[in-house]
Amino acid sequence: QVQLQESGPGLVKPSETLSLTCTVSGGSINPYYWTWIRQPPGKALEWVGYIYYGGGTSYNPSLKSRVTMSLDTSKNQFSLNLNSVTAADTAVYYCARGKEMSRIIYFDYWGHGTLVTVSS
Amino acid sequence: DIQMTQSPSSLSASVGDRVTITCRASQSVTTYLNWYQHKVGKAPKLLIYAASSLQSGVPSRFSGSGSGTDFTLTISSLQLEDFATYYCQQIYSTPYTFGQGTKLEIK
Numbered sequence: 001q002v003q004l005q006e007s008g009p010g011l012v013k014p015s016e017t018l019s020l021t022c023t024v025s026g027g028s029i030n031p032y033y034w035t036w037i038r039q040p041p042g043k044a045l046e047w048v049g050y051i052y053y054g055g056g057t058s059y060n061p062s063l064k065s066r067v068t069m070s071l072d073t074s075k076n077q078f079s080l081n082l083n084s085v086t087a088a089d090t091a092v093y094y095c096a097r098g099k100e101m102s103r104i105i106y107f108d109y110w111g112h113g114t115l116v117t118v119s120s
Numbered sequence: 121d122i123q124m125t126q127s128p129s130s131l132s133a134s135v136g137d138r139v140t141i142t143c144r145a146s147q148s149v150t151t152y153l154n155w156y157q158h159k160v161g162k163a164p165k166l167l168i169y170a171a172s173s174l175q176s177g178v179p180s181r182f183s184g185s186g187s188g189t190d191f192t193l194t195i196s197s198l199q200l201e202d203f204a205t206y207y208c209q210q211i212y213s214t215p216y217t218f219g220q221g222t223k224l225e226i227k
Contacts (some may be wrong), residue, residue: 045218060215105211106154106169
């Protein structure tokens with residue numbers, strides 16, 4: 001059974017960098033789209049972006065200038081860095097596996113999510 | 121960005137009821153539409169992909185339909201474990217966007 005687990009600091013100061021890691025167990029890194037999705041308190045889910053197993057990336061344009069994703073296939077992990085954070089980046093961050101079938105991508109496995117609060 | 125609008129935002133229903141949730145896209149997404157169930161403190165769960173395909177392991181009381189801009193998720197006979205929040209998501213173009221959610225509550 002595939003499992004995803006987010007890890008990282010739960011509190012980040014304004015203007016600093018939010019760094020999260022997702023560890024994948026029970027399955028291979030390829031050929032999937034490794035994705036971050038977040039949910040600010042009381043708001044809808046927001047797609048942050050993905051990194052493909054081959055290394056290509058796609059980011060939400062609203063965050064693109066501040067986001068970097070990376071993949072460590074040797075550890076079955078992928079990571080999110082979001083710099084220059086503000087209170088608006090406070091959210092539950094989920095990692096998820098994107099699977100493609102006939103050009104349809106769907107997110108079939110998710111982590112339980114980790115709350116990251118931006119506050120001084 | 122493609123805007124996804126769900127209705128209703130919340131819904132009260134009883135065990136055994138038939139429930140329909142709608143999702144409308146601001147432009148055509150053909151059938152590039154997924155549905156998820158989310159319970160507080162748990163990982164979201166994929167129910168339906170490509171508008172009408174049932175994800176493996178999901179009970180057959182869940183079904184999806186629609187294409188273009190209008191979609192529905194139907195639960196044919198509500199069970200206690202179905203009370204949750206439901207989200208639609210378009211994967212037609214990036215940024216992939218979600219509806220605001222429909223919270224299904226016990227009447």
